[in-house]
Amino acid sequence: MNIFEQDLLDEGIAKELIAFDENNEYITYCYQDKRRKYTNPEEQIQALAFLKLILQYGYPVERIKLFDSVKMGSSTREADIIVFSDEQCLAPYIVVECKKQDISDLEFKNAVDQAFSYATTELASYAWVTSGLKDEYFQVLKERPRKRSSLPDIPHFGSKEIPEYKYVAGGERENKKYFDLIKIEQDQLTQIFKQAHNALWGGGELNPSTAFDELDKLIFCKIWDEKNTPDGEPYKFQIYAKDKQDDEIINQRLAQRVNELYEEGRKKDPEVFKEDIRLNHAKIRAVVGYLEKINLSETDLDSKGRAFETFMGSFFRGDFGQYFTPREIVKFVVDVLPISNTSFVLDTSCGSGGFLLHALDKVRKQADEKFSIDPNKENTNINLEKFKKHFNYWHSFAEKNLFGIEINEQIARVAKMNMIIHDDGHTNVIVYDGLAPISEESIKQSESEEAKKRKERLNKLAIGKQNKDFKPNHFDFIITNPPFGSTIKQTEKAYLHQYNFGNTESSWLDLKPYRKGKENQSTEVLFIEQAHKFLKDKGILAIVIPDGILTNSSLQTIRDGIEEMYRIIAVISMPQSAFSHTGAGVKSSVLFLQKHCQEQTQKIKFFKEKLQHTLKISQQYESKMRDLEISKKKELKDLNAKYPSQEDKETQLYKDTKAHISTEYKEKVATLQDTMTELYQQEKSRLFETQGLDYEIFMAIAEDIGYDATGKPTGNNELDIIGEKLREFIKGLV
Structure with a gap:
């Protein structure tokens, strides 16, 4: 109610x-x-x-x-x-x-x-x-x-x-009383979105995905109408009727007004919707019937944001299998970061725009505090100049500093609509592969001819004058939850080998150095490296990752690379149930990283290489490895002398003995390398401290983050307490 x-x-x-x-x-x-x-x-x-x-x-x-x-x-x-x-x-x-x-x-x-x-x-x-x-x-x-x-x-x-119409901006026109639009609560707005969507596809005339796109367009028209109708004028996004008009004429004229609104809006924001409204007159009227009386522009931001996210989230889980970051985690990440109205903020896998919206809301609240404006009150004693400064403070941030990349065109449109509902910022959300090269030339090379034609105009918007800030070494903060469990294959994405994490390099313990391209790599690993390219020095990455990156022994080289590229600020472990209610059950953590300058990265690499070289000499590692290899060859030579004929070599005893020699050799090599690795880690820890390369890492385990595995509220959120302490910790770094 x-x-x-x-x-x-x-x-x-x-x-x-x-x-x-x-x-x-x-x-x-x-x-x-x-x-x-x-x-x-x-x-x-x-x-x-x-x-x-x-x-x-x-x-x-x-x-x-x-x-x-x-x-x-x-x-x-x-x-x-x-x-x-x-x-x-x-x-x-x-x-x-x-x-x-x-x-x-x-x-x-x-x-x-x-x-x-x-x-x-x-x-x-x-x-x-x-x-x-x-x-x-x-x-x-x-x-x-x-x-x-x-x-x-x-x-x-x-x-x-x-009356020819019912709703007039301000509720009065030519000294006659009309109705003005009303603000509603989250539950009702969620229901309206669902009912309007069902009205479009329920009869089977449209599939749910198409219906969602068309509803997006009409919501866009509704908001545009609200923002551009002066007091005393009737809203266009409503049913007009004169005495004894039949429904066909009423619906036709309504559709004409709605399409005019759509075209007016597209002149300002041509990248939001590229296609015309594809609904018949009756369908347009059905949606207008649900939306015409509500005021989306003035409905509480949190309420309409939650309503849109609830409706959109349930739809995309059912239709696309997409899982969006729970609001509690998004809020925690954004709250602990020192984002201001001058910060450049990017989400390289923005989905529906949750991180971007919370960043915008954070800056909006800063504006409220700076200009002493209470969003829950009339603020009638605030002068117009102060309101303008307040608006410019957060709106300039939304328009010029807030950026998102989303590979799925329909989900990107949802993010844009989410930003529109929250008063702009949508022009900096682009449809693009967040892992693809970020120069205009490399974008052209990475796309097929068919894709080039389809995205030609969009790419110009993304890389051209309007979004010139999509460039490397530019962003203060990257906040993201990349897709888990997916892999990028070299046969599908030629850019894979442009990533260090897209290649396999020899270990410092290998006697013969090599570097070769991987056949595939997980997306979450590549997003960590791509963020490094976008961030400016000392910029901060906050990323949700599967725990395997932190714990799997096979990913030690990834952890070594992270150590060289970033200062590890914090690791916050999420409960197993963090994503269960969205349909995903991967154990995850939030990793906070601060980009090293190039000099620091090189210093760390040089230090590690020097230490590795010193240890190999002091421990006579290469000599021991050669001795093991010589010993293995001698045993195999003696074995072959003992079993000279080909018939002898076919016996099970020969095969077992040869396998035993090989296994024993591998075990001795593994033991030697484990010893070297342990010595290296011990010496590295000691010397990191003496060289000023050691630092404190904030670590915490959150077992209850405000909801259980079904999504039901628990009444307790440990992220609130963790967030307070982490916020102070980060303040000391920037």
């Missing part, structure tokens, strides 16, 4: 129109003294419709009957509400049909038919069908056969005038 609806109920109680029992289980309509079960979802809608008729439209309670009998042939039905035009309640004027919020679009259409049949039977002039989330009004024409004509609203009491 939104604030507006709660105010209606409170006013209804104060004016003794309704009353509740002490547990709010039952409602009493005082004038008719009728008691009904309020926990029934339809009853809640009926109570609101009853109060709107009296408190908004001005109809006297004496002229309203609830649950009135309607004779339909040989049967008797019950109309939810009937408004009469006379004091004796003999002349029905408006029939109201109330349905629960989660009614399907088909069920809503059936309710319209039902309301029309009641209205024609009762000889009423108007009908109103409402689910709380959606309203439809129509006039019952007197001609025979009886027909209905859609309206934007029912007449107010005492007025015979049919």
